[in-house]
Amino acid sequence: MFSAADHEYMARALRLAEKGLCTTTPNPRVGCVIVKDGAVVGEGWHERAGEPHAEVHALRVAGEAARGATVYVTLEPCSHHGRTPPCAQALIVAGVARVVAAMKDPNPLVAGEGLDLLERAGIAAEHGLLEEQAHELNIGFVYRMTCGRPWVRLKTAASLDGKTALNNGVSQWITGEEARRDVHRLRARSCAVLTGIGTVLADDPQMNVRAVETPRQPLRIVVDSRLRMSPSAKMLTEGKTLIVTGNDNHEKMDALFQAGARMLILPLKDGRIDLRQMLDELAKQGVNEVMVEAGRTLSGAMLQAGLVDELVIYLAPLLLGDKARGMFDLPELSEMAGRELRIKDIGMVGRDLRIRAVPLE
Numbered sequence: 251m252f253s254a255a256d257h258e259y260m261a262r263a264l265r266l267a268e269k270g271l272c273t274t275t276p277n278p279r280v281g282c283v284i285v286k287d288g289a290v291v292g293e294g295w296h297e298r299a300g301e302p303h304a305e306v307h308a309l310r311v312a313g314e315a316a317r318g319a320t321v322y323v324t325l326e327p328c329s330h331h332g333r334t335p336p337c338a339q340a341l342i343v344a345g346v347a348r349v350v351a352a353m354k355d356p357n358p359l360v361a362g363e364g365l366d367l368l369e370r371a372g373i374a375a376e377h378g379l380l381e382e383q384a385h386e387l388n389i390g391f392v393y394r395m396t397c398g399r400p401w402v403r404l405k406t407a408a409s410l411d412g413k414t415a416l417n418n419g420v421s422q423w424i425t426g427e428e429a430r431r432d433v434h435r436l437r438a439r440s441c442a443v444l445t446g447i448g449t450v451l452a453d454d455p456q457m458n459v460r461a462v463e464t465p466r467q468p469l470r471i472v473v474d475s476r477l478r479m480s481p482s483a484k485m486l487t488e489g490k491t492l493i494v495t496g497n498d499n500h501e502k503m504d505a506l507f508q509a510g511a512r513m514l515i516l517p518l519k520d521g522r523i524d525l526r527q528m529l530d531e532l533a534k535q536g537v538n539e540v541m542v543e544a545g546r547t548l549s550g551a552m553l554q555a556g557l558v559d560e561l562v563i564y565l566a567p568l569l570l571g572d573k574a575r576g577m578f579d580l581p582e583l584s585e586m587a588g589r590e591l592r593i594k595d596i597g598m599v600g601r602d603l604r605i606r607a608v609p610l611e
Contacts, residue, residue: 252350252376255288256379257379259283259285260283260380262290263282263283263293264281266293266304267281267296267304267387268281269297270296270297270298271387271438272438272464274296275441275536275537276299276391276538278325278391279296279387280295280305280323282307282321282322283321284308284320285320285321286312286315286316286320291316292310292313292319293307295307303328303337304323305340306337306340309340309341309344316344316346318346319346319347321348321350323349323350323351323352324352324384325351325353325355326351326355326360326364326365326377327341327351327364327368328357328360329359329360336364338363338368339367342367342368342373346373347373349368349376350377351364351365351377352378352380352381352383353378353384353385354377356391356396365377388538389539391538394537399533400442400533400539400540401538402529402552402559403539403540403542403562404552404558404560404561404562405542405543405563407425408563408564408565408577409424409568410565410568411571413577414545414546416575417573425602426566426599428600428601428602429564429566431461431462432599432604433564434459434461436562437459437468437541437543438462438464439539440539440540441469441536442469442537443541444472444542445470445471445543445548446473447478449544449545450472450474451478454483455484456485457470467489467490469490469492470489471491471492471494472492472493473494473523473548474493474497475518475523476496476497477493477499481505481509482509483509486506486510490512491510492511492512492513494514494516495514495515495516495523496515496518514528514531516531525555526555529557546579549579551579553580558609559609560594561591561605561609562604562606563605564602564603565603565604567601567602567603590610591609592607592608592609592610593605593607594608
């Protein structure tokens with residue numbers, strides 16, 4: 251049974267973990283608090299991949315005070331050698347008395363071994379405190395480790411009558427400034443932002459993080475089966491851009507390479523990119539969270555393939571009328587047995603309504 255103090259210190263560790271929200275990819279976001287005699291003697295968080303983990307930062311601050319202390323960490327301490335030594339061993343050497351983890355590590359290389367290692371060394375090891383919050387913080391990492399693909403968050407902005415653009419294609423700006431800033435916060439936490447070639451050709455977007463401060467830009471991905479991307483597209487002017495295509499035209503590819511693009515060539519399926527295979531390949535590259543910001547065709551295809559894990563829908567207080575363009579290109583239904591969603595939360599962002607929902611299996 252966890253005490254009120256246990257909850258307080260784990261909540262503090264989760265707040266520390268959030269500091270790495272935009273920087274730790276492909277690693278999980280982890281925070282650590284070390285407590286002795288009712289006082290915090292050390293704390294830290296994992297800041298970037300390849301750098302020390304949260305437990306190591308906290309142990310360095312605590313020094314000798316770590317001996318006999320209780321450690322609160324948002325993810326099970328690792329037990330394997332990666333780019334850094336195992337944290338479970340560091341805790342054993344430091345002589346801590348108790349370790350409380352919010353959740354077990356879903357990485358098959360750890361998967362309970364870290365806690366077992368601590369227990370074999372005589373350290374009391376527990377897990378499950380504020381587990382839901384820790385899981386949500388690392389939902390992409392957990393999904394990649396357990397399902398072999400990234401967590402896909404589809405964002406769209408529409409009028410109250412469900413329209414994303416006028417019939418002539420004009421769409422700027424449906425939502426207000428606060429909602430657009432909120433979208434940039436979602437981009438900043440994502441490993442990658444995904445769009446389709448139709449959006450690129452129509453709008454020439456940058457697809458980067460501008461409205462909020464971020465130490466890292468997400469990878470930008472364009473689904474472009476026929477390789478129609480222009481080397482002068484704004485998406486190629488800064489940061490990393492990956493073009494997913496089924497066209498191996500070397501002349502076109504060389505021009506895009508020269509402009510700074512990377513290529514992922516996949517076999518076409520009925521003339522289209524196999525979106526599931528694309529996500530599998532992205533997972534192999536360490537992509538945890540993908541944010542889809544695309545038109546109705548690609549967004550509809552992702553939904554149709556069952557590849558959307560979460561929807562974030564911004565609804566603006568205006569009506570665009572029957573002739574305007576809808577949110578998703580999906581086949582017509584003959585009965586009221588559509589794709590059912592579970593609403594996770596609803597709130598106002600400036601003048602606009604934001605709905606977060608997940609598809610029901």
